[in-house]
Amino acid sequence: MESSIGTIGFIGAGNMAEAMIKSLLVRGYNGNIVASRRSVEQLERLNKTYEIETTTDNRKVAEQSDVVVFSVKPQSLDTVMEGLAGIHLGERLVLSIAAGKRTSYFEQKLGSQTRICRAMPNIGFFYGCGVSAYYLNGNCSENEEKNARYILEAGGPTYRVNESDMDVVTALSGSGPAFFSYFLSCMEEKAIKMGLQERVAHSLLTKTVEGTAEFLKANGLSYTEFIDKVASKGGTTEAGISFAKTNGIKEGISGIIDAAAKRSRELGLSGMNINQPLEIRCEKT
């Protein structure tokens, strides 16, 4: 996959950054990648595994990259920003994947003219089956969008949304893999209590998830259409779904999404003037 981006820099080369680096390389990104974090040991591992440049110097990453990806935890951003004081990012694109952090945070810290993409990829990037949504601030042109999409599409389908949608996106696809895993761990725990071997329960569940995803993808069904298709009248599936419907499972799941989206909003408010309204400049496409 050809790209006009000379250098992509990652500040905070942890799990998600590594997944993005891997997806870029697998898709044939032919430019340079530079990544920073504090652990020299981990930087050496990344350097050996992916043959990319690594450094403990965040300023170097910011200065030499055409796209600067901020991939630290939201709570670490203030410290990172302090370390970048005085650097003028000029025409570079800032791509933040930090949960909750609004584009206005980066405008405050890096200057109101900064070109910013707030994105939410997910851990599926590691295996080329991720998904992302993003929002661009008003300083971005078509070229910035092309570059942001190049990086995000390396991991999977990519959707442009309003900034006000980013908290629910974070809850659905950013945190979603862990929510599904929690649901699966509950099923596994119950199966073990009912006498099934852990190894067998784990494999049954993993394969069931894979098969369900494949079926949904291949047939283009909605989730409810799928349930109608597989649940026969008076059968086991219908019995389980009926229990779910009458025992507050939907409310519980709604609560999970609310809690994650609320936390995303809270993370967005720390380190900035909380009286500032959420700015929405781009229309959904």
Ligand SMILES: NC(=O)c1ccc[n+]([C@@H]2O[C@H](COP(=O)([O-])OP(=O)(O)OC[C@H]3O[C@@H](n4cnc5c(N)ncnc54)[C@H](OP(=O)(O)O)[C@@H]3O)[C@@H](O)[C@H]2O)c1
């Ligand atoms: N994990 C996901 O599934 C996922 C999905 C979507 C978005 N995100 C977002 O991606 C970001 C990173 O998440 P993650 O799961 O990848 O976390 P992570 O593995 O902890 O990665 C963050 C990295 O930042 C580095 N770091 C901390 N302070 C730093 C500093 N001052 N300068 C440079 N590097 C620093 C840490 O390494 P050192 O301690 O060695 O410095 C760490 O490896 C978060 O903002 C999260 O919201 C994550």
